[in-house]
Amino acid sequence: MKKVLVLVEGQSEEWFVKNILNPNFNQKNIFFIPTILTTKRVISGSDYKGGVTSYEKIRKDLQRLFNDSSASIVTTMLDYYGLPEYFPGIDEQPPDDCYERVKFLEEKFYEDINRKNFLPYLQLHEFEALVLCNIEKFKEVFPNKDKQFELLKNLNSEFNSPEEINENPQTAVSKRIKTIFPEYQKILHGQLILMSSNLSEIRRRCPHFDSWLRKIEDW
Structure with missing residues (x-):
């Protein structure tokens, strides 16, 4: 069994992972578990969830996911559009097409987190x-x-x-x-x-999204 923890940006992404990805991947023995990014932690009561407010919050939430030693992969589903200040490589992006830029940022993201089972994914350009x-x-x-x-x-x-x-x-x-x-x-x-859409059609139309899922399938 392949357990994939996914740090997602909000409710829509959480729903997508649960209701679109899992029904298509569970038969392949791949199970996605989404966690919505925490925007504000409180001492008592519920934390505030959803949206990217700072890179430090992304790092902290990822570190919590890495504590689960049963996870095969820890990955993300965050919009490329609206990435926060101080995101690794944000000010050094190459002046190429969007696919080269997002690849560059994902590589910098991976280097910064520095975990072997981390698979960074940024959604071009948004959900x-x-x-x-x-x-x-x-x-x-x-x-x-x-x-x-x-x-x-x-x-x-x-x-x-x-x-x-x-x-x-x-x-x-x-x-x-x-x-x-x-x-x-x-x-x-x-x-x-x-x-009512077909995941295979989404993968066909969105090569970067498809590449992410292929990496998970081949892990």
């Missing part, structure tokens, strides 16, 4: 890239929105992969979806779309 992999599902979730659907279709055709839609605050994929469908809610609509 919504996975939602855009099968835009036909938007028709089911947002019926009678033909004009908006055509705009979404045009957006999708501009890029080889939804992963390439960039990290600019005005043009990030989540902002673009929200501009076309103002009623779009990440947790509600994102889950509905992904639940």
